[in-house]
Amino acid sequence: MTSAKRWILPDGVEEILPDEARKLESLRREILDLYQCWGYELVIPPLIEFLDSLLVGSSHDLDLHTFKITDQLSGRMMGIRADITPQAARIDAHCLNREGVVRLCYADNVLHTRPRGLMTSRVPIRVGAELYGEAGVASDIELICLMVEMLQIADIGELFLVLGHVGIFRTLVQEASLDENTERILFEAVQRKAYAEIDEILDASGGKSGVNKGPCELLQKLVRLSGDQSVLEEAGKVFKKAPANVKAALQELVDIADGVRERLPTAELCFDLCELRGYAYHTGIVFGAYSPNYGRPVAKGGRYDSIGEVFGRSRPASGFDSDLKTLAKLTNRQFRQQPGILTPNVVDEELQVMEKELRASGETVVRNLTGKQLKAAEIAELNCDRELVSADGTWKVVKL
Secondary structure (H helix, E strand, O other), X not given: OOHHHOOOOOOOOOOOXXXXXXXXXXXXXXXXXXHHHOOOEEOXXXXXXXXXXXXXXXXXXXXXXXXXXEOOXXXXXXXXXXXXXXXXHHHHHHHHOOOOOEEEEEEEEOOOOOOOOOOOOOOOEEEEEEEEOOOOHHHHHHHHHHHHHHHHHHOOOOOEEEEEEHHHXXXXXXXXXXXXXXXXXXXXXXXXXXXXXXXXXXXXXXXXXXXXXXXXXXXXXXXXXXXXXXXXXXXXXXXXXXXXXXXXXXXXXXXXXXXXXXXXXXXXXXXXXXXXXXXXXXXXXXXXXXXXXXXXXXXXXXXOOOHHHHHOOOOOEEEEEEEHHHHHHHOOOOOOOOOEXXXXXXXXXXXXXXXXXXXXXXXXXXXXXXXXXXXXXXHHHHOEEEEEEEEOXXXXXXXO
């Protein structure tokens, strides 16, 4: 590569310049302070670790997004994390080993082999919260409300909450006794909401020996259940004679929706009963927040019980995360840096004391290292609108 091309970065990898960095860091600090106020403790897992720990309970999709290298010390495969949730689960199960409820949070980089979507970064900054040790709906309600408050801090405008439950689809597939290949094809069609294709798959499966036709018919109805509150009412009728696990999952979803409404009466709640994001590891409710200005969830989460089992301790678990870079792009807030104070580069004890006092009070104090009178453009680059000058034997702050 010639010297003229050395500034080029890989696709999906970007530098963060001062204005954007200030926005990101301001949001990060406010969000972590919010998590702390709710009782969530900050953890900083390693960026790289052994692959078999990173991919615990994860989907094939996460495996594809994980960079893999060989550890030169042990010869084992290592991965650069593409998600922080498995690491947080390990910390709860193996490192903390507490008896009661554990609340953890994080804000750190991950790395993806390919972008998750159009114009998304391969080096996102994930901010999120995880709650362990509580299986009741109260924990899911808390996390949804915390996620909404986080997005309110980011001020990204109108939001829609979409709730689903993977347990309904999973139970019906099991009850239908679909083979593994058919389940895979059906799952892919449901992800695309290709209704005609879904009907064709299930109609064909319903006529096969060993396949239960009733659950197949319920699956055809399930994939069309999306929309407002009326969806839950319709689902209650559709699944009136469904297996007990289906009715229990639906009731859980209703209870969570009611709990969220009690705490967030103005929230826009929608429902998608065939939302299967994270199907490989989610075990219950899934939820996401959407903005009209963005084509993907701005934050998402759900329940993933028992992920800590491989680390020696199975615990109920639920959580959510978001990409800080996405929030920074969508925010309506302004994060302007306050103008600073320019000081001369001279040795003076009183000047040094005053500089220290000004910085302690929150002011930005910038020394003119050139020793020369700066041009207006140079002063503008330093973002200073005042200066310290010596007058009558004392240093005073005056406007430039």
